[in-house]
Amino acid sequence: MARLMDMGLDRLRSMILDMAGLSNNTVTTAIDAYEQGKDVRTTIFGWSEELRLLQDEVSELAVELIARYQPVASDLRFIKSCMEISYGFSRFGRYAHDIADVLGIFGDLSTCDKSMIHKAGDQAKTMVNLSIKAFTERNVELASKLNEMDDIVDNIYMDFVKKAAHNPGGDLKCTVSATLILRYLERIADHATYVGDSVLYIVSGERTARK
Amino acid sequence: MTVELQIETVKPANTQAFEAAGQGKTLGPFKMQTDKLNAWFGQNHVLKDLSIKFRENQVTAIIGPSGCGKSTLIRCLNRMHELVPGAKTTGNVLLDGVEIYSRRVDAVTVRRRVGMVFQKPNPFPTMSVYDNVAAGLKLNGVRNQEKLDQAVLNSLKRAALWDEVKNDLDKSGVSLSGGQQQRLCIARALAVEPEVILMDEPCSALDPIATAKIEELLTSLKEQYTVVIVTHNMQQAARVADFTAFLYLGQLIEYGETTNLFEKPEQELTERYLTGKFG
Numbered sequence: 001m002a003r004l005m006d007m008g009l010d011r012l013r014s015m016i017l018d019m020a021g022l023s024n025n026t027v028t029t030a031i032d033a034y035e036q037g038k039d040v041r042t043t044i045f046g047w048s049e050e051l052r053l054l055q056d057e058v059s060e061l062a063v064e065l066i067a068r069y070q071p072v073a074s075d076l077r078f079i080k081s082c083m084e085i086s087y088g089f090s091r092f093g094r095y096a097h098d099i100a101d102v103l104g105i106f107g108d109l110s111t112c113d114k115s116m117i118h119k120a121g122d123q124a125k126t127m128v129n130l131s132i133k134a135f136t137e138r139n140v141e142l143a144s145k146l147n148e149m150d151d152i153v154d155n156i157y158m159d160f161v162k163k164a165a166h167n168p169g170g171d172l173k174c175t176v177s178a179t180l181i182l183r184y185l186e187r188i189a190d191h192a193t194y195v196g197d198s199v200l201y202i203v204s205g206e207r208t209a210r211k
Numbered sequence: 212m213t214v215e216l217q218i219e220t221v222k223p224a225n226t227q228a229f230e231a232a233g234q235g236k237t238l239g240p241f242k243m244q245t246d247k248l249n250a251w252f253g254q255n256h257v258l259k260d261l262s263i264k265f266r267e268n269q270v271t272a273i274i275g276p277s278g279c280g281k282s283t284l285i286r287c288l289n290r291m292h293e294l295v296p297g298a299k300t301t302g303n304v305l306l307d308g309v310e311i312y313s314r315r316v317d318a319v320t321v322r323r324r325v326g327m328v329f330q331k332p333n334p335f336p337t338m339s340v341y342d343n344v345a346a347g348l349k350l351n352g353v354r355n356q357e358k359l360d361q362a363v364l365n366s367l368k369r370a371a372l373w374d375e376v377k378n379d380l381d382k383s384g385v386s387l388s389g390g391q392q393q394r395l396c397i398a399r400a401l402a403v404e405p406e407v408i409l410m411d412e413p414c415s416a417l418d419p420i421a422t423a424k425i426e427e428l429l430t431s432l433k434e435q436y437t438v439v440i441v442t443h444n445m446q447q448a449a450r451v452a453d454f455t456a457f458l459y460l461g462q463l464i465e466y467g468e469t470t471n472l473f474e475k476p477e478q479e480l481t482e483r484y485l486t487g488k489f490g
Binding site: 003005070071072073074075076077204205206 | 445446449473474475476481482485486487488
């Protein structure tokens with residue numbers, strides 16, 4: 001028997017899936033454009049704004065469902081997690097926007113070594129994808145895997161920063177721009193991990209300690 | 212899978228989880244407990260091997276669908292069940308470790324130590340506010356006027372009713388509003404100085420404001436008493452209870468800290484009941 005609340009929960013789920021598709025596209029486009037030296041600031045800014053507005057809508061619907069139905073157990077966990085996940089997706093948009101902005105700040109970066117960014121970018125894109133898959137399938141295994149993958153991006157970022165600090169020679173523009181991009185990728189990976197944590201919470205009620 | 216099949220999956224781990232619950236907190240001992248309690252109305256087997264422990268100075272809520280045995284359980288806790296013709300019980304009910312169904316224990320004494328507040332406010336209709344509160348003491352032989360005055364004052368204060376009725380003590384108890392009548396009944400129960408207070412859906416006939424007053428009262432009462440409340444209102448259980456027990460078809464399905472039970476119930480049956488996916 002369908003409950004009154006089910007309609008609202010379905011709508012919430014559908015909004016999260018809309019955000020998932022858009023945030024995935026935003027992150028991928030921003031990373032690829034950076035590697036190819038393309039200016040996609042206007043597009044990414046528009047998508048990022050859309051994600052922010054969707055996050056507001058998710059929050060409003062979640063609060064309405066809580067006020068109307070006083071959900072408990074798995075319903076409550078799902079609604080709480082949707083609020084957190086929508087925040088994560090809106091952060092994907094914000095960091096993608098920051099990545100796109102780097103080209104605008106630094107101009108032509110075609111001579112810079114982008115191998116580390118390529119590696120971290122691939123990992124971040126995969127993580128965004130997996131976090132969405134984990135949510136869609138309520139897949140606890142995938143959600144747990146994200147934690148390990150996050151370490152890889154963290155390490156790439158930290159290694160790069162340490163190397164830059166100890167060997168200050170080289171092109172300053174390349175070093176600073178790469179540091180910024182890697183930092184944004186590291187944050188994207190963090191939020192993908194948090195989405196995984198929320199999936200774990202929806203399914204089991206267990207909360208994961210943040211690193 | 213049917214509900215009846217799922218109930219077979221219930222494990223005694225629930226009780227262990229309850230005992231483990233609240234670890235790290237300073238919790239009192241168990242004030243009351245049942246051990247393999249069975250209750251019947253004639254041929255109708257209402258409670259089935261129900262073992263549950265109630266912590267001292269805590270509010271425990273009993274939830275479950277109609278007919279699951281909630282009211283019968285609390286009526287067994289102060290031997291009111293046996294007053295129904297054809298009713299019987301087996302198993303144990305302990306108050307401070309002493310079997311209350313023992314031949315050496317007087318049922319009236321049990322009912323004084325374990326008071327009851329009912330669903331519908333039921334002040335004695337021909338008595339004043341004062342006499343309603345003093346009635347239990349008078350029945351117990353207290354005649355000293357000063358003692359009675361003090362007990363009435365204390366009980367009405369504890370029931371958060373004193374300020375509203377202090378100038379109307381001679382008025383009839385039934386002249387009060389529904390919420391006040393219920394608090395009057397709570398004061399009446401408190402007057403005989405019980406140790407445990409049982410409440411059988413005490414707010415079901417009250418409006419939200421009167422309900423809020425009773426709920427506030429519950430949280431202050433637990434400082435002095437052990438409270439067990441039966442409620443159909445799950446949000447009420449979530450608001451007032453430290454521990455919550457879910458009963459289904461006369462069996463204890465899940466029991467634990469209220470926050471845990473409402474956020475992440477361990478049993479599928481509890482989850483389905485709480486989220487309204489029953490049937």
